[in-house]
Amino acid sequence: MTERSWWGWGTVDRALSDDECVALAAGLPGLLGRPRAVPDLAGLDLPAPRVTPPAALAPLVSTAVADRAAHTYGKAYRDVVRALAGDLRAAPDAVAFPRAEGDVVALLDWAGSAGIAVVPYGGGSSVVGGVEYRGDGPVVSLDLTALDRVLEVDRVSRAARIQGGALGPVLEDQLRPHDLTLRHFPQSFEFSTLGGWLATRAGGHYATLHTHVDDLVESMRVVTPVGVSESWRLPGSGAGPSPDRLFLGSEGTLGVITEAWMRVQDRPRFKASASAVFPDMAAGMSAVRAVAQAGLYPANCRLLDPGEAALAGAAPAGECVLVLGVESAVHPVESRLAELVEIARDAGGTVTGADGGPDRAAEAWRSTFLRMPYVRDGLARMSAIVETFETATTWDRVEELYTTVRTEVGAAVEQVTGAAGMVNCRFTHVYPDGAAPYFTVVAAGRPGSEVAMWDDVKAAATEVLGRLGATITHHHAVGRDHRPGYDRQRPEPFALALRAAKAALDPAGVLNPGVLIDPPARVRS
Amino acid sequence: MTERSWWGWGTVDRALSDDECVALAAGLPGLLGRPRAVPDLAGLDLPAPRVTPPAALAPLVSTAVADRAAHTYGKAYRDVVRALAGDLRAAPDAVAFPRAEGDVVALLDWAGSAGIAVVPYGGGSSVVGGVEYRGDGPVVSLDLTALDRVLEVDRVSRAARIQGGALGPVLEDQLRPHDLTLRHFPQSFEFSTLGGWLATRAGGHYATLHTHVDDLVESMRVVTPVGVSESWRLPGSGAGPSPDRLFLGSEGTLGVITEAWMRVQDRPRFKASASAVFPDMAAGMSAVRAVAQAGLYPANCRLLDPGEAALAGAAPAGECVLVLGVESAVHPVESRLAELVEIARDAGGTVTGADGGPDRAAEAWRSTFLRMPYVRDGLARMSAIVETFETATTWDRVEELYTTVRTEVGAAVEQVTGAAGMVNCRFTHVYPDGAAPYFTVVAAGRPGSEVAMWDDVKAAATEVLGRLGATITHHHAVGRDHRPGYDRQRPEPFALALRAAKAALDPAGVLNPGVLIDPPARVRS
Structure with a gap:
């Protein structure tokens, strides 16, 4: 078992060496002469924990520095930069590790009664601020990775009941003996969970047709603060608005996804x-x-x-x-x-x-693809600004979008950094009516100003997508970083409906405050 | 232009003649010797209208008996039987015919301020009590068929902006010059509208993959009592729960669908x-x-x-x-x-x-299929009990479902009517993880007791579907007739969320009360 990085993507052994970081400068003038050091966890100051679980829950709750540090952020560029700077002020007061669904219920009950925010946490691979609490009150990170079993396989219907905390390889390993596969392979596959995919409407393997994990869902089981929601196993239904579609994309704000029956596949021959x-x-x-x-x-x-x-x-x-x-x-x-x-x-x-x-x-592209997040971390250590953002728009606007984003985000990069950067693009998913372009931006930054510079580039990207009517996210989710673009995109009556649904399911407003919708006043005050 | 039947399916000219009705008795012993007469509209008593529109809206509102009678029911078997019996007590006080979206807004404003229930009405082909008001207060039927234009065609993206009131043939006629087709062909195609399909998650042409009209939606425009909701035209998005998926299947309870950008197709060669x-x-x-x-x-x-x-x-x-x-x-x-x-x-x-x-x-089956609803009306005139219901379940339970439904609904028919009836089945749509069986039940009934007998057969069908965990409806929708099965199927937390969303979007509770969710207390009292 290789060790997970607390500050960057993936596993420690695959991070770029200092020499590899330095070599990046050959392709991008203006980087540091040597990479920023990775801080020693032992030397970091974390705020004192403000929560005390009841005795029955204490064995599930950790306040260890390593746990709190690793659960402070997701894996966005700005997360990596802040972690490298030793800035862990946003660390959760504690990390809870439920071992069964009943533990999730008990932890939510405790949080609700004690006024503690809860951030559901799967693999922690969010690149949009989805798992980072930005409030002032006490907060617990709810790490679901112990709920990692394939509980049941229905070979005839080709479906499997899988717990929400199962990481990609963990669930595929359990499906393999049945000669089945979920075949959902987002770039984060190794480091993200089924529940995380469902909560964020992740994009996966299929470039057409079943592009999002949504399409692979047969039914879901969700623990909300007011009760457990379980939809029936159905291949299709027209009975009212789909219950699953409310929880798909809810990003931990309406409930915690503990299980789902997923449509699995025969392995391709x-x-x-x-x-x-x-x-x-x-x-x-x-x-x-x-x-x-x-x-x-x-x-x-x-x-x-x-x-x-x-x-x-x-x-x-x-x-x-x-x-x-x-x-x-x-x-x-x-x-x-x-x-x-x-x-x-x-x-x-x-x-x-x-x-x-x-x-x-x-093949050349595939190996580059899997190595990409580690390279990004190396670039961050060299003080580069790196952003990847993705969107989707209809074919009548695709070419304009491609050109405008490259021009305007390129100009923003130059204005912010003082030099031209790289703005590349690939189409990750395509549809009969449009495409999903994915942009990668890299430029040399100024040490100490990386987050502010990134924020400026991100604001420029958000502005151009919104102006052109392209979605703020095709599959990275909204989190906290995409809220301005999401608020612009979301129809206001739907915002009212979502806010009302949130208040009904999470009356104390404990679940992932600040994501998708503002927390109700009672929690904000 | 052929005349629409006010009491039965489709057009007057295609209804079975008296002789054709009598001929049905050859295949089903126990029917009447001669068909029940179709009552003369002019001789029917309708309750006096209790609503008076403001002057500005008066030109859009009709209290003519023919309009009110034709908008009293949908086209369920029990609707036809009651219409044939001259029972139009549930007639709306008036029928409104908006000519533009602004009219819809004004009509909803009027209804909200005057405490009038509004039943959105497309083609009126509901077979589940979706357009029949069962309350005591004043009610207006909102007939949207004047909003019937294809407003815009985007050939590059293969999408078209279509008004919600367009009947199937009306929209296909407008797409044909562009060599495009929506290719959504429910059995009701001629007599149902785009808005109706979207509001009920209709099942159409495609037996696999894109089985429901949901999959053909790019964006929607919905008039709610608190404002107009319009989603962006996007081929795909992962930005929070899908706004469209809340309105798809909302059956007129959350808003009135006035337009949608639909994914259209090149005509198959x-x-x-x-x-x-x-x-x-x-x-x-x-x-x-x-x-x-x-x-x-x-x-x-x-x-x-x-x-x-x-x-x-x-x-x-x-x-x-x-x-x-x-x-x-x-x-x-x-x-x-x-x-x-x-x-x-x-x-x-x-x-x-x-x-x-x-x-x-x-070919043999296709021609029978299109003739079926007219035959059903002929059977109703001969006092037969006829019900069609459809469901879906996973493959591991399909055979048990088929056998159990035939046995138990067959037994219910025999108990209710005193003789064996017919319980046939076809699979209308299939999925990798299951199938959608569609059952047709026909039996000889007793004149005057048809509705009560139908209700008993329906209760038996609802019970067996619920017990086996099969959906109460794959594509006919919930309406009022499927409420018991829907309430059993729907996860309770989702019911809370939906009720909250309804209260936020329709605070006066005017929209299609009794469908999907109970009206809020302020309207019920």
Whole structure:
């Protein structure tokens, strides 16, 4: 078992070495000469805990510095920078580790009666301030990772009852003996939980069709402060507004997801992939739209812009690349791939890898993809500003969005940092009616000012997305960082309904205050 | 323009003649010797209207007997029976016909201030008591069919902005010049509206994948008593719980859907279909499950049980039939059909029609399907008891559900009517994790007792669905008739949230009282 990093992404052993950090400067002028040191946990001052659990709950509650430090933030860039600076003022007073659903009920009861805020915490991989408490009162982080079992498998219906705290690899390991897979692979897969995916409407493996984990849900079990909500196992229903859809995306504000029946898959036996290179993004976008509108539903369909493709070594300079993949548990998929390739060729693409041989463009990009968060942490240690944000918009506005974001966020970066930065883009998910572009911004920052500079770049990105009517988040969630964009996007009557639902389910306002909706006055005061 | 029936399904010219009604008795002993007469509207007593619209709204409001009679009920069996009996005590005091969204706003304002209940009314095809007011106070039926335009077409994104009152053929006629189609074809297609489909989460054309109209929604515009809610046009988003999903299935209780951006399709150029006959339902169910789990997503995939297949002349006696169809706007579909046919053959099916020739089993069934509601009205005139109800459950329980419903509802029919009736079944939609069986019950009833007898049969069906954990409705909606089953199915915390949302959006409780949730005390008293 490798050790989890308390300050950065993933596991300690995979963090960039000091030498690797220094090497990053070759690609980005203006970085520090040597990386900022990672502070020693033992030397950090944390505020004294203000909570005392009742005796029955005491064995579940830790006030150890290591636990509190590791649960202070998610894994956003600004979280990493603050942790590196030793700033743990926002640390929770305690971390609770329920071992069963009854523990969750008891912990919420205690918090409600004692006026303690509760932040549900899965893998802690939020990059949007989803698990960071920004209030003044006492707060407990509710770490659900001990609820990690696959409790039941229904092979006939291809469904599994899984606890909310199961990390990706933990649940896949339990499904494998049944020759089944959930096949939901967000970039955070190793370090995020089923409950976290459901609470944030995570985006996963499938680039088309079942893009969000929402689509894989058969029923959910949610502990709310006023009782347990459990929907029936149904393949489909038209009985009123979907109960599950209220809790999907509720980001820990309405309840704690303890279990879900998930639609699982037979493991794919047939796979095929290919890549197509296009001379520019306009051509690439036109091709990926044709693919998305053909009704073929490829499992993979990612368009890398010239910057992204070059970084991954996936295409010649200035060109963009479309990575296509199909899979099936039942039938060979070559004919499906051939149909996709035909569309890409018709759109002017030069196809490689469709002969069944290794698809080097896809492989190059995939390994870069998994390494990316560790590189980001290395960049943060070198005082770079790094932001990834994602959105979605309809096809009629996709090209304008791509161009405008690159221009305006690029200008903001230059204004904030004094030098040009990198603004790359890939399309992570595509739909018949639009696409989900994902932007990566990197620039050299000033030591000590990274958070403020990041905030300025983020504000520019939020402004342009809002102005163009593109969603503030396609799959990273809202958390606290996306609240301004979310408030702009959300229809006001829906805000009223959500606030009323929150007050009904969480009357004491203990659950994840500040996320999605403002806490009720009784808690804020 | 053919005249709509005020008492029964569809258009007057397609209702069964008296002779056709009498002929039904050949297939069902115990019916009347001659059909009950359709009452003359002019001879019916309606309660005096109790509402007076303000002068500005008066031109939009009708108290004509024909309007009030036609808007008293939906088109459930019990609606038809009561209309045939001349029972129009539940008639709305008036019918409002808004011509623009501003009219809807003004009418809701008036109703809220005057304490008048409002029942949103699209095509009026509800078969679950969705548009019938059962309270004591004044009520206005809000007929939205004048809001029937396709306002905007975005060819690039394949989306169209359509008003909520557009009937199926009306919106398809406007999409056709753009070579586009919504391709949502519920059985009620001719007599139901986009807004009605959205408010009830209607099930349509696609037997797999995009089974409900929900999946075709890009954004919605809803007039609530506290303001207009409009979601952004987005192909996908992970920004909090979906606003659209709260209004989808809200059945007129939270607001009036005036517009939606819908995902439309290129018209299919390639189609292929085939049928497979199976010796019994166990074999048919096993085959349809294999098809549903193969990831091929056929457009059509309907399993008819022996009774249903025999009625349609689609299979030899005692056998069941699986109808399969594939379609594409881009590529030939023969290879896809071949894969489906292979699965059906592997499961023991005898395949017909896969050679590209006419598929007679499918055609026979389709014509029966469209004629069905008119036949039901003829049966009602002959004093038969007729009920159709649909549900969904996971594959592990599908066979038990099929058997138990046929046994127990069959027993209830016999107990209620004193003779055996018919309980047939088809699967209208299938999923990787389950299926949606649709049951048709027909039996001879006693004149004057039809509604009471129907209620007893319905209670038996509701009980068995609830006991087996199958949904009270897969796509007919909840209305007033399904409230007991819905209340059992709905998680209690979600009921609290929905009630709170309703109070926030409709503080005067004017919108469709009694549907989904009880009206707040201020209106009930």
